[in-house]
Amino acid sequence: MTLAEASDGILAQRAADGDAAAFGVLVRRHGPFFVAFATRLTGSRADADDAVQEALITAWDKLDELADPDSVRAWMLRIVSRKATDRLRSRRPAADIEELELPTSVGGPESQTIAHSQMEALSAALGTLPDEVRTTWLLREVGGYSYDEIAEQTGVPAATVRGRLARARRALLELMEEWR
Known part of the structure; x- marks a missing residue:
């Protein structure tokens, strides 16, 4: 089985053990959703990209604290949400929300x-x-x-x-x- 075929739980366990390639698969698998979610939350693609990048760094650093590897997506989404919320708190909202991709x-x-x-x-x-x-x-x-x-x-x-x-x-x- 290749890494791309592995479940999120297996990838999370391997990433927690220091496997950067496994973490990369998780990022490629869920990254677009995280960016879309953060974009809708912050109203800015630039802020969303920054929030997701910060969240992924935090997730990589704290993967060993993840209690249930099978819930890695939800765990990472909570981190993305916190980082996006932090960005909202630190600035006034943008006047327009970027166009959402269809x-x-x-x-x-x-x-x-x-x-x-x-x-x-x-x-x-x-x-x-x-x-x-x-x-x-x-x-x-x-x-x-x-x-x-x-x-x-x-x-x-x-x-x-x-x-x-x-x-x-x-x-x-x-x-x-x-x-x-």
Whole structure:
């Protein structure tokens, strides 16, 4: 079996033992998702790239602390999320969210145009949300984090997370009404 065919758990164990090639496979396998997630979270591809790079350095340094190698992707995503959140806290949000990439195999030109317009509208709507509300929504809806995980990540009580999610969903429903 080649490294590319190995499970995340095996790759994580090998990387924890110092196998840089195994870690490289993990990075190539999950890196694009991490960058997309961080881009949506920070609203900036440059900040996302920096956050992911910092997260990967941290992950490499702390791989020996990973309790469950099979959950390496979720563990690394939490690190990416923390680094992206740190970047948000250290700056004012960018005025615009970079255009999100769409898969090129989404039907014909008409459906691609509609999907592109929907993503632009969602990006614009997310850009109107306060940082903490947008971060909470992205962690839940894009990252799949639980309320408790979001609370731990953002340093607020779970009740605050619920309130922020409710505000985000209400605002996005209003702003995306024409797409329903």
